[in-house]
Amino acid sequence: MVTGSDGPGGDVGALGEFALIRAVAARLPQTAQVHLGPGDDAAVVAAPDGRVVATTDVLVEGRHFRTDWSSARDVGHKAAAANLADVAAMGARPTALLVGLAMPPETPVVWALGLAEGLGDECAPLGASVVGGDVVASPVLTVAVTALGSLDGREPVTRSGARAGDVVAVAGRLGWSAAGLAVLSAQAQGHDDVVEAHRRPRPPYAQGPQAALAGVHAMCDVSDGLLADLGHVAESSGVAVDLDLAALAPDPPLLAAAATTGDDARSWVLTGGEDHALVACFPSGAVPPGWRQVGVVNAGSGVTVGGVPWPGAAGFDHFASAASEARGDPPRGYHPATWQPPRPAS
Amino acid sequence: MVTGSDGPGGDVGALGEFALIRAVAARLPQTAQVHLGPGDDAAVVAAPDGRVVATTDVLVEGRHFRTDWSSARDVGHKAAAANLADVAAMGARPTALLVGLAMPPETPVVWALGLAEGLGDECAPLGASVVGGDVVASPVLTVAVTALGSLDGREPVTRSGARAGDVVAVAGRLGWSAAGLAVLSAQAQGHDDVVEAHRRPRPPYAQGPQAALAGVHAMCDVSDGLLADLGHVAESSGVAVDLDLAALAPDPPLLAAAATTGDDARSWVLTGGEDHALVACFPSGAVPPGWRQVGVVNAGSGVTVGGVPWPGAAGFDHFASAASEARGDPPRGYHPATWQPPRPAS
Numbered sequence: 001m002v003t004g005s006d007g008p009g010g011d012v013g014a015l016g017e018f019a020l021i022r023a024v025a026a027r028l029p030q031t032a033q034v035h036l037g038p039g040d041d042a043a044v045v046a047a048p049d050g051r052v053v054a055t056t057d058v059l060v061e062g063r064h065f066r067t068d069w070s071s072a073r074d075v076g077h078k079a080a081a082a083n084l085a086d087v088a089a090m091g092a093r094p095t096a097l098l099v100g101l102a103m104p105p106e107t108p109v110v111w112a113l114g115l116a117e118g119l120g121d122e123c124a125p126l127g128a129s130v131v132g133g134d135v136v137a138s139p140v141l142t143v144a145v146t147a148l149g150s151l152d153g154r155e156p157v158t159r160s161g162a163r164a165g166d167v168v169a170v171a172g173r174l175g176w177s178a179a180g181l182a183v184l185s186a187q188a189q190g191h192d193d194v195v196e197a198h199r200r201p202r203p204p205y206a207q208g209p210q211a212a213l214a215g216v217h218a219m220c221d222v223s224d225g226l227l228a229d230l231g232h233v234a235e236s237s238g239v240a241v242d243l244d245l246a247a248l249a250p251d252p253p254l255l256a257a258a259a260t261t262g263d264d265a266r267s268w269v270l271t272g273g274e275d276h277a278l279v280a281c282f283p284s285g286a287v288p289p290g291w292r293q294v295g296v297v298n299a300g301s302g303v304t305v306g307g308v309p310w311p312g313a314a315g316f317d318h319f320a321s322a323a324s325e326a327r328g329d330p331p332r333g334y335h336p337a338t339w340q341p342p343r344p345a346s
Numbered sequence: 347m348v349t350g351s352d353g354p355g356g357d358v359g360a361l362g363e364f365a366l367i368r369a370v371a372a373r374l375p376q377t378a379q380v381h382l383g384p385g386d387d388a389a390v391v392a393a394p395d396g397r398v399v400a401t402t403d404v405l406v407e408g409r410h411f412r413t414d415w416s417s418a419r420d421v422g423h424k425a426a427a428a429n430l431a432d433v434a435a436m437g438a439r440p441t442a443l444l445v446g447l448a449m450p451p452e453t454p455v456v457w458a459l460g461l462a463e464g465l466g467d468e469c470a471p472l473g474a475s476v477v478g479g480d481v482v483a484s485p486v487l488t489v490a491v492t493a494l495g496s497l498d499g500r501e502p503v504t505r506s507g508a509r510a511g512d513v514v515a516v517a518g519r520l521g522w523s524a525a526g527l528a529v530l531s532a533q534a535q536g537h538d539d540v541v542e543a544h545r546r547p548r549p550p551y552a553q554g555p556q557a558a559l560a561g562v563h564a565m566c567d568v569s570d571g572l573l574a575d576l577g578h579v580a581e582s583s584g585v586a587v588d589l590d591l592a593a594l595a596p597d598p599p600l601l602a603a604a605a606t607t608g609d610d611a612r613s614w615v616l617t618g619g620e621d622h623a624l625v626a627c628f629p630s631g632a633v634p635p636g637w638r639q640v641g642v643v644n645a646g647s648g649v650t651v652g653g654v655p656w657p658g659a660a661g662f663d664h665f666a667s668a669a670s671e672a673r674g675d676p677p678r679g680y681h682p683a684t685w686q687p688p689r690p691a692s
Contacts, residue, residue, distance in 0.1 A: 041435040042401035047393030055388035058446035060484040089387040100404035100490040144446040144490030
């Protein structure tokens with residue numbers, strides 16, 4: 001929770017709903033594909049091939065972000081990235097975001113404006129913009145983002161098209177966000193590269209449409225962890241996936257962070273979410289530049305690593321995590337038991 | 347907050363995120379205009395004229411609904427209606443909903459399924475369906491809904507097109523939801539008609555496209571109160587609006603409820619939101635069937651009733667309401683000071 005009655009510009013309760021919406025909208029440049037932007041009952045956005053791709057993700061303070069670990073702009077970038085990566089994972093190009101923002105009245109106005117700027121900045125390089133939203137009061141700071149996108153005439157890439165004989169390939173980082181979270185949780189110093197990756201993921205947006213053009217069979221973004229998300233692909237497609245541990249060696253910054261926190265960097269690579277890498281199943285020989293092969297698709301079911309199941313949890317389940325808290329299990333990342341009241345905004 | 351470890355099917359924490367999503371998705375029939383429904387990274391929906399209308403609203407427990415006053419299905423109907431009415435207010439036809447659901451792990455599974463059914467049931471008669479969403483854990487039950495729609499080749503109807511000489515007309519109910527809220531707040535018996543209207547608004551969806559076909563100049567839905575929402579139209583259009591109090595006589599169920607609660611039924615009509623009536627400015631002589639004239643558009647600015655400003659608040663501001671709570675003002679509707687822990691679900 002952020003408080004800021006002493007912050008510049010006061011809090012959102014004093015400013016009021018409608019003035020806040022005007023201030024936010026004024027910071028959101030619109031692209032040519034926006035027929036009607038913020039300020040009316042609804043926005044109107046181009047859907048050039050007669051279809052629209054749409055996805056929603058919700059981020060809750062204390063569970064998906066902490067305001068003492070991430071700035072408002074960071075949270076905006078992260079909330080946008082989570083949704084824009086889902087659009088890319090369909091082989092589509094993002095066109096617009098809508099944001100539903102629920103926040104305590106004592107939230108500083110500058111926090112709400114920073115969030116809007118982070119959302120806008122994350123989608124601007126993709127040619128997308130924030131076209132609308134809603135702001136309401138709530139005891140818990142919650143950011144609900146919807147992303148829209150265009151397939152530009154292509155067929156959507158689903159999770160269910162993988163076939164035995166396909167090659168499994170990844171674009172983007174694996175385990176960086178989990179490493180950053182571990183560093184923050186341990187209150188360790190340094191490791192700015194992974195901490196920054198946790199605050200602002202860098203999904204490989206352009207690789208989504210590129211994979212579609214290359215004839216990819218199945219694709220999804222890695223939001224719950226590579227094993228968990230490939231588990232969804234394997235189940236939807238009725239196939240088995242075997243990963244090659246040698247192809248999934250942790251990047252040097254992860255090894256450095258793991259040496260500090262005492263964690264296993266390979267676990268971050270295999271089970272860490274929130275980097276929003278893309279993982280896809282290509283016909284053999286069709287893996288495009290920018291993707292690296294990490295496994296193969298076989299007949300059967302389930303996901304294995306070097307032919308055997310991975311020992312330990314495959315990834316993140318929001319409610320299983322919450323239930324684990326109730327049982328008094330050791331904390332893992334965002335967790336009420338480790339939650340400290342943040343410093344007031346200055 | 348709902349709790350239901352003793353309810354049928356257990357709670358969402360025990361079921362887990364992915365099983366819950368599967369159970370919800372199984373209850374959501376899809377229409378022909380859905381190219382790809384729930385279960386992948388994103389949905390794909392038809393946008394037949396190459397544009398998509400999109401809007402988001404967030405409902406927070408204790409502020410927009412109470413689980414002891416409304417069933418899960420009621421909340422689903424209400425959350426859908428708030429968004430579908432925004433689509434209609436653009437002159438558009440709803441095509442799809444996405445829902446972001448944040449809830450405590452102890453929320454009964456039957457509550458989450460009931461919400462999904464309410465959402466689906468509200469949009470089914472319009473030919474729309476729930477195509478995707480997200481479920482996460484949160485201390486506060488929060489429902490974020492995004493609605494998509496099609497203009498079917500028409501231009502969007504904005505708030506900014508009203509002109510001096512236009513006729514102001516309303517379709518749908520005014521003040522019913524506010525009356526129902528007052529009855530519930532007073533813990534009064536009876537008045538089921540307005541209580542039901544509060545639980546499940548009945549927006550005049552079809553009148554939105556109908557108004558567009560009739561050449562309407564400006565339109566919006568009444569979500570914050572007639573005076574407040576017409577204030578937005580007047581400001582956006584650079585005109586004044588004068589309402590005719592005689593044309594805004596409260597319906598008999600409102601007069602009956604006001605006799606019980608001691609409120610002024612005219613205030614409910616002028617300042618009550620959440621019925622999601624449509625209010626529009628038509629060229630003189632162009633008011634279509636199903637609409638009733640309630641005022642006129644003049645040169646100038648602001649909204650008056652019979653030529654004079656209405657005494658008292660014009661409508662609902664989420665943050666002003668929360669700030670009022672902090673000052674210790676008397677409670678108004680949903681309010682922590684009047685909030686009682688609900689009965690456990692049985």
